[in-house]
Amino acid sequence: AQSVTQLDSHVSVSEGTPVLLRCNYSSSYSPSLFWYVQHPNKGLQLLLKYTSAATLVKGINGFEAEFKKSETSFHLTKPSAHMSDAAEYFCVVSSSNDYKLSFGAGTTVTVRA
Amino acid sequence: GEEVAQTPKHLVRGEGQKAKLYCAPIKGHSYVFWYQQVLKNEFKFLISFQNENVFDETGMPKERFSAKCLPNSPCSLEIQATKLEDSAVYFCASSPKQAHYGYTFGSGTRLTVV
Structure with missing residues (x-):
């Protein structure tokens, strides 16, 4: 069994300040972890993924995430938020046995000018 | 191509009518998945295929x-006799042989049942 908990339903930041989106997971098997972003009325775009290689993962648009097995966390960060980062962010876990994805409840990011 | 192509983008059906959604996975990807996004933050797994075969x-x-995934054709998801609660965005994703290494999602089909 696997599950994902996104600890913040809503994060509001000022443009140019850091963004932190928190995600904890549980998985019975070796997990793969992903962060996806969804802009209003759009599809899911992959930001980055962890698949058992380097624990610090760099993604698109300046985002990065660190896999911490001891804390079962996969938090997403960006040093400087841009207005275009306003969207819904999903932390997702997949297991190597059945390939099903479990989605977190999402974090809505708003960026203040 | 490197995109998962879903058609149509929007579909409106009267209650009881049939709805058919299509998904062209990335060429060379072995797995196709269908998910239903009912509420903004709720994704429900429907079905997965390994090539033409139902995986789960x-x-x-x-x-x-x-649902079907036939050779040389887009995959399809069909709903007979739609109900109001089927209104959702349906996402298709495809992934390579090592499925859990990466999932590319299409842009979704928004189905509205009236």
């Missing part, structure tokens, strides 16, 4: 939902 159908409401 534990999420499918079988009495009205069916």
